[in-house]
Amino acid sequence: MPFTPAVREQRFVLDTVAGVPELARSERFAAASDDVVDAVLEGVGQFAIGEWAPLNRAGDTVGAKWSPEGVHMPDGYRAAYQAYVEGGWGTIGVAEEWGGQGLPFAIQSAVLETLGSANMGFALCPTLTVGAIEALAHHGSPEQQATYLPKLATGEWTGTMNLTEPQAGSDVGALRTMATPLGDGRWSIKGTKIYISFGDHDMADNIVHLVLARTPDAPKGTRGISLFLVPKIREDGTRNDVRVVSIEHKMGLHASPTCVLSFGDNDDCTGELIGPEYGGIRAMFTMMNNARLNVGLQGVQVAEAATQAAVAYALDRVQGARADGPARIVEHPDVRRMLLRMKAQTQAARALVYYAAGQVDRATLGDRDANLRVEMVTPLAKAHATDLGNEVASLGIQVHGGMGYVEETGAAQFFRDARITPIYEGTNGIQAADLVGRKLALDNGGGFARLIADMAAEAEHADLKSLIEACDALGRTLQTSDADDKLAASYPFLTMLSVATCGWLLERQSRMVEGDDSFAQMKRASVAFYLDQIVPEALGLCAAATAPASQLYAVPAEAFAA
Amino acid sequence: MPFTPAVREQRFVLDTVAGVPELARSERFAAASDDVVDAVLEGVGQFAIGEWAPLNRAGDTVGAKWSPEGVHMPDGYRAAYQAYVEGGWGTIGVAEEWGGQGLPFAIQSAVLETLGSANMGFALCPTLTVGAIEALAHHGSPEQQATYLPKLATGEWTGTMNLTEPQAGSDVGALRTMATPLGDGRWSIKGTKIYISFGDHDMADNIVHLVLARTPDAPKGTRGISLFLVPKIREDGTRNDVRVVSIEHKMGLHASPTCVLSFGDNDDCTGELIGPEYGGIRAMFTMMNNARLNVGLQGVQVAEAATQAAVAYALDRVQGARADGPARIVEHPDVRRMLLRMKAQTQAARALVYYAAGQVDRATLGDRDANLRVEMVTPLAKAHATDLGNEVASLGIQVHGGMGYVEETGAAQFFRDARITPIYEGTNGIQAADLVGRKLALDNGGGFARLIADMAAEAEHADLKSLIEACDALGRTLQTSDADDKLAASYPFLTMLSVATCGWLLERQSRMVEGDDSFAQMKRASVAFYLDQIVPEALGLCAAATAPASQLYAVPAEAFAA
Structure with a gap:
């Protein structure tokens, strides 16, 4: 199944959600002109198709191998990595003073997304390098920066x-x-x-x-x-x-x-x-916040790849009949429902992660509220986007039917690859604890209040308004709750707040998309599905997000083994 | 991690949900005395621990191997299978006229559950033999029955x-x-x-x-x-x-x-x-209905095994602190939430599948309404119990954290093994189509109406009543809807109806459990969690279960590839 970079969607979300055109008006991000952004997205797309996607399967079936001398990557990886270095793809988001191209973090995210959709395991290598660059750029001495940053920027060193x-x-x-x-x-x-x-x-x-x-x-x-x-x-x-x-x-x-x-x-x-x-802990958080967003981005990567594979299969596979004769499975309602859900959830995950990335860029420009917002949405982007990556990869198997369980189709690899993302860089439970334990209270609750107010100002869909109101009420309660009650409610609350945020960002996209080509039609259809079906689902979590911890501790721990 | 057969829970659910004591009053199932049922559950438990569980890991890591002469099972499988034959475990649910023990299908389900929790892949072999026995018992000639049934009953032939x-x-x-x-x-x-x-x-x-x-x-x-x-x-x-x-x-x-x-x-x-x-198609459905319930049972198998492994890990692993010092992770609220959810969902899946099995037994005794009810609940048991098996196995990985992604803990095997169950024996989407396409209309909607009335008569929990009412309204609408609208709503409707059914069966268990030992405490806690948190979640699916098919077909199929 050929991988097709989601260039049109990436560009649209960079513009409408990450606010790249605004960023490009600043001196720091002046390089992000329309032409450059297009060239980067197209260029990395061609690179990913040509160099990294073909190695994805060997990455899974052969894999990295240990020997006493060190770890050997499968054939072709070294050359493909060197091509990445030579192409300058590592330097996209690095400041010009360290030899980078000085483009926004949001653009770098789109580049990493494409590389990871082509080959998620491989793309983790540059992802980690980005974390090291951030840590050194913020906390290293000038000598350390001079010694290490240029080599890390190009990727010559990882x-x-x-x-x-x-x-x-x-x-x-x-x-x-x-x-x-x-x-x-x-x-x-x-x-x-x-x-x-x-x-x-x-x-x-x-x-x-x-x-x-x-x-x-x-x-x-x-x-x-x-x-x-x-x-x-x-x-x-x-x-x-x-x-x-x-x-x-x-x-x-x-x-x-x-x-x-x-x-x-x-x-x-x-x-x-x-x-x-x-x-150390402060430097670790610099490195981790970035890494957490990039793990959320892995949710986008795998969701995009799994969706493309499922759509291609469903457009090709004939099974059963509809009124007018034998039908491709894409025509069957429940298959169509799964595919539309995959599209909508993939777009939701991308909106959330790109939004966070755009706020990182605003924070770089000195916007203090954006800084707060990065803090607020990082746990959402990490946890919810990875949850979505897993859901979409599982739906991808289901669309393939029995073929999805057989390794040769690749649907199973997406499902297996995705499952680590809710665990590493702080489990999603840790993200939820961070949200209710630290983030809600930032700026005396001001960060949260402004986010909710921004959402409410734009929300035009009945159930989205209800969800935003519910999140507001819950969030205020959680700020003053008993610590265990907060933690008991944290995961369902995180999901509700994430869905509200995604709904807000998607509704905006639906209003801003122009024309009536396939892209615009699909955008409107997936956003309608999200607002009409997925947002109401999240409202069903209200009960869990208000249940007290005492419900979890009604029995002693040992009774769980009874 | 040692596997512990869930004997106490199995016995309790057989009594309260499958109605085994009532069945034992019939001549056909007179063998199912208290003593015999206890002996069977305990006996197969010890057998599973001793013979089948130890082979589970090799089943995964070595696996069955093909050669031109045929398929070779990993070392130890042949002997362990022969021990199963000699122990008479295959004959439990087979009628006495074919050399069986004439026990209810519900008891046979509990036996298969234990075998499959110990070793899910292995247990699929006798599961398929059960399907062949059913087909021959219902559709074979006397000569065919005499030739094949006794050997299939013991398992000498598969x-x-x-x-x-x-x-x-x-x-x-x-x-x-x-x-x-x-x-x-x-x-x-x-x-x-x-x-x-x-x-x-x-x-x-x-x-x-x-x-x-x-x-x-x-x-x-x-x-x-x-x-x-x-x-x-x-x-x-x-x-x-x-x-x-x-x-x-x-x-x-x-x-x-x-x-x-x-x-x-x-x-x-x-x-x-x-x-x-x-x-053929009629005989296939005899074989498949049985097989579908037994695939639902695989959901219970893997959920039980994954829960036990996660509980054991959480009771052992120390990480972080609570007020009184270093804490086992079972003490952390979000871990406790995951474990309680695993317990509740496992009990829900078991309730659903055992209920269906008990209705099979009533149908065997000539109860026509039970026959209708088997038809009604088979798609629920197959689809929802397998969905739950997957959810619980995924939570099991999450409880293990990074260790869950490493194959050595076994949590990953449960997750990988479980993923086929929503696919084979009719995908869960096919089950949902069967529910709205054929089952709702059975007996002019009478089967559905009586099921809902039975639930409503016992429901005492506010949100459960709301869910039952919603299912009733939706079900009546779906009976007369346009075919595509029905199918578009089928999956969320199936989930809602399944959760309502599980809630009904669990609430009953909560009322009937006696005493205050760990089992009773855990039962009340998991049922409370189910009714207070999981039932309201299902109400969130109402919007999806009323959305028209037109939402899915707003764009042409090719736009999905845009």
Whole structure:
């Protein structure tokens, strides 16, 4: 099934939801002219079709392989990665001072979307590099920036995020990796990290590991964590003492090696401190917020790819009859319902993630309210867009019928690949906790109130108005609730608020789309479906979003095993 | 993670929902005394723990293997299957006249549930044999019954269902396999069938293929289909001309070989007609109805297994803190919410499937309304219980966090195994079409009206009453609607009606459970969660269940590719 980049839709959503034309009026984003945006979207589309999409299946069936010397990628990956570097696709969103093209983060998101729709596992590699660039750009010293940023920008070197340890997952404060000063400004790093995506590979000349660790006498918990930069190859050309112990045997995303990394087995692992000592958690959040949006973007990637595959199958497969004879399955009502749902949910996920990206760009321009809004919508974009990626991938299997369960069609790969996204970079439950625990209260609830007011001002659909009102009422209640009641309601509340936000952004698109070509017709149809069917579904979550925690704790934990 | 048969819950639901004590008062089911039922549930539990559960992982990682000689099961499967035969577990639900124990179908369902929770792929083999037994018991000649039923009852021989062909999936009437009379009462069979579960294996001495085929001059479509019995080994001991061409490379259920079978490559495939010529579709429905309930039961199997694994993990894994120090993740509200949802949805699925099974048994006793009710609830049990199996398996991964995506925990296997169940034995979309297209109108709508009246009489929970009323209104509308409008609304309507039915059966359980031990506490807590949170969610589907088909056809099919 050939992959077709969703260029028209991307451009439309960049314009109407991310506000790229406005951004382009600023000096910082002046490069984002109409022509350039079109050229970038078209160009990366052709690149993805030609270079990355053809490797997607081998990424799954062969996968990354571990050996004592390191991780080997399947045939063709190194060359395709080098073509990505040479094409300059890594530099899109990087500031010009670091050798980048200075385009908005929203454009970079569209580029990553296309790469990931073509090959989701592969695209995780540049996604992580983006996180490392952000961390260094915000917290690195001028020397560190000069040394690392240009190479990371092009992708000649790739980046990793090293947070998790066996006993420290969602509770990152429990980590034990140690950093001890060597007296010359460098630090000796010792410890084991798990779940390190692209922690090793053979596609680039160097890998820049960003590692959370504790320093001697550091306070307990997250307050005592610092961030270190640990290159695979040191500046003097020697190999650092970082070893890839194994890679995980995962359900999907086989092109992405998930590594166990051991730092300092031979007491010769050196690194440099990024930002101040104990500044690790702050730097981590810089890296993570970005990464969280990019994981939400993976939901868009897989939803787009799964939808295209299902549509192609449904337009081709003849089965059963309709009034006028044998019918392609796209003509059967329940198949049509699934396809329309896939289209609508994919567009919803894209709207949410591009909106967040556009707010990141406004924040870059100094807009304080946009900054608040990034904070507010990041958990929505990460959690809800990945939930949608999973739902759409599952519908994609269903449209294929028995063929969907057979690996050869690729529908199953989307389903398996997608399932990690609600877990990593903070589980979706953690996102919901972040939303009700920290984000609702930002600016004394002002961020939330303004978001709701903006939505309400534009909402013109009856059920969307009801949903926005419900979210408003719930959000205000949750701000003052008992901590456990908040958390008990957090997931259904996050879903309701996400659907309201998507409905708002889609309704706007439906009003702004012009003409009557296939794109415009499909946009109106999918938005109507979203507002008429998916928004009312979300209203059904009201009961769950108002239920007290006591309902969850009515029985002792051990009774669950009864 | 050790598997624990859900004996207490099974017994409780058999008593309160399937009505086994009442059934045992009949002559036909007199064997189902309290002691016997307890002994069966306990006995199969111990058998499943000892013999089948230990093979589950190898079923996934090694899987069934094809060779030119046939399909080889992983080490240990043949012996474990023979132990199943010797233990008499196949004979539970078979009538005494065929060498069975004459116990209710509901008890047999509980037995299959336990076997499938221990090893879902393995349990599919006896599940298919049950379908073959039903077809022969209802449509076979006395000679055929005498020859085949005793061996199928014990499981010495296994059964298969051969419906699908490459061009004939959901549209079974499009099949092309030919049966030509040989003049001596036997028929020559020629054709290719796909997706034949356990179409070949090396665990039993013979395999009895039930094959749908067309006879010369047969009318087109489903009216011209006949059912044939094609043994792998003929009565004279010679091997029949049935060849396993290949097995599918599936996402899950690797212990179950999904075969492409070629009949009559050498023009030497012989079979016998079951029932009258052109009686194939009727016999198929006998086989399928049973099989559909048993696929619904697979939803229960995987939900139970996934829940047990997630509970065990959550009771063990320490991460983060609560007020009184480090906490097991079961103490975190959103994890607790997921686990309670898993418990509630598993109990809902079991209630639905056991209820249907109990109605099968009443129908066997001659209750005509029960017969109608089996027809009504079969699509609900098949579709909704499998949807729940998938939802619960996905939550199981989420509770495990990153460990859930790594294959070693087994959470991923449940998720992969479960995904076929909404597809085979008639996709869930086909079930929804069957519900609104045929089942609602049965007995001029009387079957539906009486089901709703029964629910309404017992419903005591505000939102459950609302849901039942909504289903009643929708169901009456759908009976007279335009065919496409019916189909457009069918899936959300099926879900609403299923949730109403589950809510009704669970509320009854909550009222009937006695005492205050862990089981009773958990039952009340999960039912409260179901009624307070899951029932209101289903009410959110009202808009979708009343939307006209025109919303789905607002754009031409090709616009989906735009």
